[in-house]
Amino acid sequence: MSLAQTGRRITLLGLVLLAGVYVRALAFTPLERFQGPAQKIFYLHVPAAWSAMLAMGLVGLCSILYLIVKDARFDRFAAASAEVGTTFSLVMLTTGPIWAKPIWGTWWTWDARLTLTLFLFFLFIGYLLLRGAVVEPGLRARYSAVLGICGLVLLPFIHLSVYLFRTLHPQPIVLKPSAPSLPGSMLVTLLVSFAVFTLLYVGFVTQRYALGLLREAQGKEHA
Amino acid sequence: MPDVPQNGGYMVAAYIVTAVILLGYAVSLYRRTNKP
Numbered sequence: 001m002s003l004a005q006t007g008r009r010i011t012l013l014g015l016v017l018l019a020g021v022y023v024r025a026l027a028f029t030p031l032e033r034f035q036g037p038a039q040k041i042f043y044l045h046v047p048a049a050w051s052a053m054l055a056m057g058l059v060g061l062c063s064i065l066y067l068i069v070k071d072a073r074f075d076r077f078a079a080a081s082a083e084v085g086t087t088f089s090l091v092m093l094t095t096g097p098i099w100a101k102p103i104w105g106t107w108w109t110w111d112a113r114l115t116l117t118l119f120l121f122f123l124f125i126g127y128l129l130l131r132g133a134v135v136e137p138g139l140r141a142r143y144s145a146v147l148g149i150c151g152l153v154l155l156p157f158i159h160l161s162v163y164l165f166r167t168l169h170p171q172p173i174v175l176k177p178s179a180p181s182l183p184g185s186m187l188v189t190l191l192v193s194f195a196v197f198t199l200l201y202v203g204f205v206t207q208r209y210a211l212g213l214l215r216e217a218q219g220k221e222h223a
Numbered sequence: 224m225p226d227v228p229q230n231g232g233y234m235v236a237a238y239i240v241t242a243v244i245l246l247g248y249a250v251s252l253y254r255r256t257n258k259p
Binding site: 004007008011015018022026031033034035036037038040041044045048084087090091094095098099101102200204207208210211214 | 227228229230231233234236237238240241242244245246248249252253255256
């Protein structure tokens with residue numbers, strides 16, 4: 001089985017399981033009484049944010065490894081992860097405002113967490129544009145590795161922004177030093193969604209990596 | 224106990240948008256890796 005086929009199968013499994021997450025979240029997870037149904041956006045928004053940050057984390061790590069060992073596989077994986085991360089960032093940046101409007105009364109506010117996540121999205125876009133703009137493969141890999149490392153440096157600031165600044169965005173309820181502050185059934189739904197989004201990330205990135213290989217073989221890798 | 228807010232429309236919109244983005248990207252990858 002080729003890499004692309006493996007990626008397709010993982011993606012297909014991820015999409016089927018995502019449908020299961022929808023059913024569990026919408027039909028079998030209790031309503032939060034203060035926020036109402038809009039709170040259920042949480043089960044998509046938070047895992048999408050996790051996948052976007054996972055993607056950027058791996059872009060950064062692969063960028064460091066590329067600069068150390070100059071192995072093109074790291075550069076290829078970073079490129080794949082950046083494109084997939086852009087997709088998950090888009091989910092995060094669309095579901096966030098849709099959740100914010102009924103709860104905060106506004107679609108968007110320029111507080112630290114929201115601004116930094118928007119910056120993360122722009123970093124993904126910039127990374128992809130940079131790869132498209134530089135033709136020489138060695139230069140392209142080196143320039144984009146530097147940008148990838150900048151993205152990695154941004155991640156702790158995004159996570160800690162809710163502690164460091166006054167912000168409307170809630171503080172973490174799972175990824176924090178103390179125990180998760182969420183009722184059991186909601187926590188299970190969230191953890192299942194985390195697993196499914198991670199699986200989708202793996203499926204997407206495997207396919208995108210295979211696409212990178214294919215383009216290199218055809219001599220037209222520019223992204 | 225407070226009344227539960229009636230904001231299901233926002234929830235439906237978010238779930239649809241997520242499905243469209245993820246399915247759209249899956250189709251895009253499928254088409255690009257399948258090109259001759």
